[in-house]
Amino acid sequence: MPTDKILITGHRGLLGSAIVQELKNAGYNTLIVAARSELDLTDEAKTHRFLKEAKPDAVIHCAALVGGIQANLARPADFLEQNLRMQTNVIHGSHLAGVPTLIFFGSNCMYPSGAPQPMKEEDLLQGPMEPSNLAYGTAKAAGFIECQTHCQQYGRNYITLIPASLYGPHDNFDVNTCHVTPALLLRMHQAKKLNEPEFKVWGTGKPRRELLHSQDAARGVRLILEKGPQTGPLNLGAGSDFTVAEIAEEIKKTVGYTGKLVFDTLKPDGSMRKLLDSSRIFNLGFKPQMSLADGLQQTYKWLLSGDKVRGVPSL
Numbered sequence: 001m002p003t004d005k006i007l008i009t010g011h012r013g014l015l016g017s018a019i020v021q022e023l024k025n026a027g028y029n030t031l032i033v034a035a036r037s038e039l040d041l042t043d044e045a046k047t048h049r050f051l052k053e054a055k056p057d058a059v060i061h062c063a064a065l066v067g068g069i070q071a072n073l074a075r076p077a078d079f080l081e082q083n084l085r086m087q088t089n090v091i092h093g094s095h096l097a098g099v100p101t102l103i104f105f106g107s108n109c110m111y112p113s114g115a116p117q118p119m120k121e122e123d124l125l126q127g128p129m130e131p132s133n134l135a136y137g138t139a140k141a142a143g144f145i146e147c148q149t150h151c152q153q154y155g156r157n158y159i160t161l162i163p164a165s166l167y168g169p170h171d172n173f174d175v176n177t178c179h180v181t182p183a184l185l186l187r188m189h190q191a192k193k194l195n196e197p198e199f200k201v202w203g204t205g206k207p208r209r210e211l212l213h214s215q216d217a218a219r220g221v222r223l224i225l226e227k228g229p230q231t232g233p234l235n236l237g238a239g240s241d242f243t244v245a246e247i248a249e250e251i252k253k254t255v256g257y258t259g260k261l262v263f264d265t266l267k268p269d270g271s272m273r274k275l276l277d278s279s280r281i282f283n284l285g286f287k288p289q290m291s292l293a294d295g296l297q298q299t300y301k302w303l304l305s306g307d308k309v310r311g312v313p314s315l
Contacts, residue, residue, distance in 0.1 A: 004028070004030065004056075004057040004058055004225075005030045005031075005032060005054070005055065005056045005057050005058075006023065006028060006030070006031055006032065006056060006057065006058045006059070006060060006225075007031075007032040007033075007051070007054060007056040007058070007059045007060070008020055008023075008031060008032070008033055008060045008062060009034075009041060009059070009060070009061050009062055009063035009086075009090060010061075010062035010063030010064065011033040011034075011062070012035070012170065013062060013063070013170060013172075014166055014167070014168055014169075014170050014171045014172070014214050015062045015105065015163075015166060015214055015217060015218070016060075016062035016063070017169070017170040017214075018168060018169075018170070018214035018215050018217060018218040019060055019062065019217075019218045019221050019222075020033065021215075021218070022215065022218035022219060022221070022222055023218075023222060026222055032054050032056055034050065041063055041085070041086040041089055041090060042082060042085040042086055042089070043089070044085075044088075044089045044093070047089040047090060047093050048089065048093040048096060048097070050093075051090075051093045051094055051096070051097035051099065052093075052096070052097045054097075055097065055098070056094075056097075056099055057099070057100070057101065058099065058100070058101040058102065058103070058225060059090065059094045059099050059101070059102045059103070060102075060103045060221060061086075061087060061090045061091070061102065061103065061104050061105065062105055063086055063090075064083055064086065064087075064105070065078060065079055065082045065083055065086075065136075066136070066172070066179075067079070067136075067172075067177040067178065067179070068177065068178055068179045068180060068183065069132050069133070069202075069268055069270050070176065070177070071176065071177040071178075072132055072133040072135065072136055073132060076134070076135035076136075077135065079133075079135045079136040079139065080135035080136070080138060080139050083136065083139035083140065083143070084139045084142060084143075087104065087139070087142070087143040087146065088142075088143075088146065090102075091104065091143065091146045091147060091150065091158065092146070092150070094156075094158075095150050095154055095156060095158075099156075100156060100157055101156075101157045101158075101225070101229075102147065102156065102157070102158040102159070103159055103160075103161055103221060103224060103225070104143050104144070104146075104147050104158065104159070104160045104161070105160075105161055105162075105163060106140045106141070106143060106144050106160045106161065106162040106163075106233060107136065107137060107140040107162065107163075108162060108163070108164060108165065108210075108274045108276060109129060109130065109133045109136055109137035109140060109274075110124055110125075110129070110137050110140050110141045110144065110162065111123055111124060111129070111274065112125075112126055112127030112128060112129060113127070113128060113129060113130040113131075113271055114127055114128075115127065117273050117275050118237075118275040118276055118277035118278075119235070119274070119275065119276055119277060120235075120277045121162075121233050121234065121235060121277075121280065124141070124144070124233065125141060129141075130270060130271045132268060132270050132271075133270070143160065144160040144232075144233055147159065147160050147232065148160075148232070151232075157228075157229040157230075158232075159224065159230050159231075159232035159233070159234065160232045160233035160234070161220065161221070161224065161232075161233070161234055161235075161236045162233055162234065162235050162236060162276065163212055163217050163220075163236045163237070164210035164211060164212040164236065164237040164238055164274075164276055165179060165180075165181070165209050165210060165211050165212065165274070166211075166212055166213075166214050166217055167179070167181040167182065167211055167212075167213060167214065167295065167296075167299060168213050168214030168215060168295065168298070168299050168302075169214070169298065169299060169302035170214070170302075171214075171299065173185070173186045173303065175187060180202075180209065180244060180247070181211060181247065181251070181296075181299075182299075182303075184201070184247065184248055184251045185251055185254070185255065185296070185299065185300055185303060186303065187199070188248075188251055188252060188255045188257045189255050189257075189300075189303070189304075191257055191259060192255055192256060192257040192258075192259075196259055197259045197260065198259055198260050198261075198262050199252075199257065199259050199260070199261055199262065200262050200263075200264045201244065201245070201248050201261055201262070201263050201264065202264055202267040202268070202269075203244060203263065203264065203265065203267050203268060203269040203270070204244075204263055204265050204269055205243060205244045205245030205248065205261075205263045206243055206244070206245070206269065206272070207243065207244050207269045207270060207271065207272050207273065208241040208242065208243050208244075208272070208273040208274075208275065209241055209242060209243075209244060209247060209274065210237050210238055210239075210240065210241040210242075210274060210275050210276060211238060211241075211242065211247070211292060211295070212236065212237060212238045212288065213288070213290035213295040213298075215289075215290055216238070216288040216289060216290050217236060219286070219289070220236045220281060220286050223281075223284060223285060223286050224281075224284075227284055227285075230284075234280055234281050235276040235277060235278045235280065235281060236276070236278060236281055236286070237275070237276035237277075237278040238278075238288045239278055239282070239288065240275075241273065241274075241275045242292065244269075245261070245263070247292075248261055249261070250292055250293060250296060251296060253293075254293070254296040254297055254300050255300060
C-alpha cells in the first residue's frame with residue numbers, strides 16, 4: 001500500500017528508476033533508496049545492518065551486474081560472483097530484518113536454451129542454459145531458488161519476476177557491455193552523424209527478442225505489490241517478439257539513419273528465441289501499454305538529452 005516503506009535497490013538503473021517513478025506517481029511516499037557509494041550490496045555486514053535499520057515493509061531488488069553477449073563472454077566470473085553476493089545479502093538480509101515481502105528480478109537467461117516457446121515458468125531448471133550467458137543465468141537461478149526456499153522454510157512472500165529483455169531511459173549505453181537495443185540505438189545514431197553508408201549488426205539478424213519497456217515492467221511490479229502474496233516465479237513479458245533484424249529496422253526509422261543494414265554473420269547470435277509465456281501475470285491484470293515504436297522514440301529522446309547517460313561519449 002502507498003503507506004508502506006519500500007526499499008528499491010539499483011534505483012538509478014534502467015529498471016529501478018522506472019519503478020521509483022511508477023510508485024511515486026501512484027502515491028507511494030516512503031521509498032528508501034541508497035546509492036552504491038552509500039551501500040555496497042556485496043558487503044554482507046553493511047547490507048544486513050542497513051536492512052535492519054531501515055526496516056522496510058517490502059524490498060524490490062533490481063541491482064545487478066548485467067550486460068550483453070560480449071560482456072558475458074569476457075567477464076563470466078564477475079557476472080556470477082557479484083550477482084550471487086548482492087542477491088544473497090539482500091534476500092537473506094531481508095529475512096533477518098523481518099521483511100515480509102520481497103520482489104527479486106530473475107532473467108529469461110535462466111531458462112534452458114532448448115525450452116519450448118513460449119517459455120512457461122515450469123520450464124525453469126529443466127535443461128542446460130545458453131552457454132554465452134551461463135554464469136549470469138546461473139546466478140539468477142540461484143536467487144530464484146533462494147526466494148523459494150525462504151518462502152518454504154520461513155513463510156516469506158519472496159517472489160521472482162522474470163522479465164523479457166528490458167529497454168528504456170536510464171539504460172546502459174556502453175557498447176562494450178550493453179544489450180542489443182541500446183547498442184543499436186547509440187551505434188546507429190553515430191553512423192547517422194558520420195553519414196556512414198553501411199551499418200553492421202551482430203549476427204544473422206534471425207534471433208527473436210521479446211522487448212519490454214521499463215515503464216511497463218514497473219507497472220507489473222506495482223500490480224504484484226498491490227495484489228498481495230503470489231506463488232512464484234512469474235514471467236513478466238510483452239507477449240510477442242521481433243527478430244533482431246526487425247528491431248534494427250525499427251531503430252533505423254527512430255534514428256533516421258538512411259544507410260544499409262549489413263549483418264555480420266561471423267558474430268554470435270546467442271539464443272535464437274526467448275519468448276516468455278506471461279499468461280499467469282496477464283490473468284492477474286497486467287497488460288503492456290508501450291508499443292515498440294513509441295518506446296524506442298522515448299528512449300532515443302532520452303539518449304539525446306545527455307542526462308546521465310551511462311557509457312556515452314559526446315553525442
